[in-house]
Amino acid sequence: MPYEPEKDKAVRENVVEVEGTRLKIGVYSYNGGEKKIGIVRVVRKRDGTDSFAPLGRLRKAEALLVRENLGTLIELLD
Numbered sequence: 001m002p003y004e005p006e007k008d009k010a011v012r013e014n015v016v017e018v019e020g021t022r023l024k025i026g027v028y029s030y031n032g033g034e035k036k037i038g039i040v041r042v043v044r045k046r047d048g049t050d051s052f053a054p055l056g057r058l059r060k061a062e063a064l065l066v067r068e069n070l071g072t073l074i075e076l077l078d
Contacts, residue, residue: 007031011076014069015042018061024052025069027076035077039066
C-alpha cells in the first residue's frame with residue numbers, strides 16, 4: 001500500500017525555532033489510525049524552500065524545546 005499524503009492528518013503541529021534551526025513537532029494520524037507524535041528538523045534549502053531532515057542528535061536548547069512541547073502533545077494521544 002503506497003503512502004497517500006491526503007490521508008495524513010495533523011491533529012496539532014508546532015514549528016519552533018532555536019539557534020537558527022527549526023523543529024516541527026506534532027501529533028499526526030494516518031487514515032484515521034492511532035495518533036502518534038512526530039518530530040522532524042526543518043532545513044531551508046538555498047532556493048528558499050523547506051526540506052525535512054532526520055532529527056538525529058539534539059543540542060541542549062533543542063532538547064529543552066522538545067521537552068516543553070511533549071507534555072501538551074502526549075495529552076492529545078488519548
